[in-house]
Amino acid sequence: MNSQSLKIAGLAVAAILSFGSCTKNFEEINKNPYGSTDTDLQGDYAIVAAQLQQAQRSIYLYQPVPSFQLQQNLLGDVFSGYMMSATPFAGNSNNLNYNLLDGWTSSAFTIAYANVMNPLYKSIQFSKDKKLPDAVGMSEILRVAAMHRISDIYGPVIYTKYNTPNAEGGVDFDSQQEAYNAFFADLKDAVAQLTPFAGKTASTLFAKADLVYGGNYTKWLRFANTLRLRLALRIVRIDPAKAKQEGEAALADPAGLLLDASDNFLVDIGSTTHPLNTINGSWDDIRMGAPMESIMGGYADPRLPKYFRTATDAAVAGKYKGIRNGINIDAKERYVGYSKLAEFASKIQLMTAAEAWFLKSEAALRGWANAGSAQANYEQGIRVSFDQYKLADADTYINNSTAKPLAYADPKASTAGSNDVTTGSPYLSTITIKWDAAASFERNLERVITQKWIANYPEGQEAWSEFRRTGYPKLFPVVINNSGGKISTTDFVRRAIFPSNEYQTNNAAVQRAIGMLSEPKDVGGTHLWWDPKQ
Incomplete structure (x- = not known):
């Protein structure tokens, strides 16, 4: 590795993997993360609060930073x-030019099972036994929030077979369709568990465990409903009937969806x-992406200085300048400026x-019940995002009908070729901001997803998922593709x-999981179930 941070990250991942398979030996992994035994903590249910806190802080891991760098960044x-x-x-x-490195791509999987699934499994079992429905509800919501990302x-x-060994001594996978059905069932149950508590003062346990809303049941219900709507739209291309059913159920729930910045998760x-402050600051390992420069710069977006x-580089000093993905980088000094x-403040953003x-807005575009007006929802999304950053005059931005993303140019390298991003390139969007009721469904969908992409920053996992689902916003292909033909440059990375640790310790189950993919190939170019090839 050419970076001290990645050397450290490699050690961190090696330490985690030394436990053995992260989906086996469940009760031993993170058995005692807070220095007390389960028996010591059962008296006031502090063990449940500790487990729920651990899960919340690990969905998007805040420390150790090297592990977060691989899990998310x-x-x-x-x-x-x-x-x-x-x-x-x-x-x-490396990953950035499609040579997917096992030491990098395994981190999200390992962290999810060791730091999230294991404590939530224990929390749910204990809470059901002690008849603590609010803790069950929070646990189920967090489990879906974490594992749909994985x-x-x-x-x-x-997911559904977690902690259930198969005949071979391993643990079987759910297909992605089975997993999504389980996610919807968990969210439905969680809402049923929490609804009787809406408007009431939180239990001591719930308030102690809640690192987001300080024990506000109604806001957790709104988060669950919004998460359900997110996942409903995720599967709309592969199972539109199920998507509509789940989406309309989320829209019909009396608690509603997240409303304003005070509801942000x-x-x-x-x-x-x-962790991004460390990677961006003292490590100098991350910078603005070229699509952000193109889209936000083209819109003269007032959120740019907030992001x-x-x-500082002499060639582009004083300008907002992003780095194109998959380019030839000979030395860090070339682009670090x-x-x-x-x-960022000391809060991890998972949903806004x-x-x-x-x-x-997208649900309304699709004609789902209780979705309201696509235009009104779209415009309110922009306003709420502006409010999040304490920016005024969102209406001027909303009514801009001419601004478009800018062509990208790199003064330090030539990116011309079959996938160039100059004016007229199919990879350079021409979408404007102002709503156009006369535009096609696809044109307005691009408008919605592009603005959602801007507003969701810096939560890249969700943005990547939505790009794969919709193709929006339009992104720039890598210039160098080191996948050896496993990933198409113009189709982008799909998964x-x-x-490798799962192959070593759970091989038969992994082989069956590969057979569940759209193509029986464990490569980055294979499309997911909800992401069928066009």
Whole structure:
């Protein structure tokens, strides 16, 4: 590796993998993360609160930072177009130019089972036994919030069969369709568990466990409904009837969806530094992605200075300058002067109210009941995003009918060729901001998803998933493709490969999981179930 941070990350992953398969030996992994035994903590249910806190802080891991860098930053954050690294890791042949490295792509899988599924499994079992329905509800919501991300990375996932060994001593995967059906069932049950508590003062356990809303049941219900709508739209291309059923159920629930910035799902990590601040600052390992420069720059988006800093490199000083994905980087010094990320507060953003409005806008475009007006929801999504950053005059932005994304040029390298992004390129969007009622469904869908992409920053995992589902916003293909033909340059990366550790310890189940994919190939170019090839 060419970066000290990745060397550290490799050690961190090796330490996690030394436990053996992360889907076996369940009760031993993270058995005692807070220094007390289960028996010690059962008296006031502190063990449940501790397990729920651990899960919330690990969906998007805040520490150790090297593990987060692999779990999220050098995966979804980059594949979404939000960010790109100036560092030529592994001789500039790595995830960023489609040579998917097992040491990188295994991290999200390992962390999810060790740090999220295991404590939530224990929390649910204990809470059901002690008849603590609010803790059951929170646990189920968190389990879906974490594991749909893992399914959206790999496809088949160990979910309903977790902690249920098969005849071979391993654990079987659910197909992605089976997993999504289980996600919807869990969210439905969670809402049923929490609805009787709406408007009431939280139990001591629930308030202690809640790192997001401080024990507000109604906001957890809104989060669950919005998550259900997100997942309903995720499967709309492969199972439109099921998508409509689940989406309309979410829209009809009396608690509603996330409404404004006070409803944003932000996990409080206390005084700990946000991991992106470390990777962006002292490590200098991440910078603005070229699509952000093109889209937000073209729109003269007032959120730009809230998201990024201007470049310091002499060639582009004072401008917002992003790095194109998959380019030839000979040395870190070449691009490290491009735009840094702005500093983040000590809260991890997993979902915003702006996203809820954009989801509702797409649901309205599709004619789903109780979705309201597609235009009104779209415009409210922009307003709520502006409010999140304390920006005024959203209406001027909303009514801009001429601004379009800008062509991208890199003064330090030639990116011309079959996948260039100059004016007229199929990879350069021409979508404007102002709603156009006369436009086609697809044109307005691009409008909705592009604005949702801007508002969801910096949560790259969700942005990558939505790009794969819709093709929006239009992103720039990699210039260098080191996949050896496993990933198409123009089709982009569709998934991550299963960890080698699962092959070693759970091989028969992994082979069956590969057979559940759209193509029986464990490669980055294989489409997921909800992402059928056009």
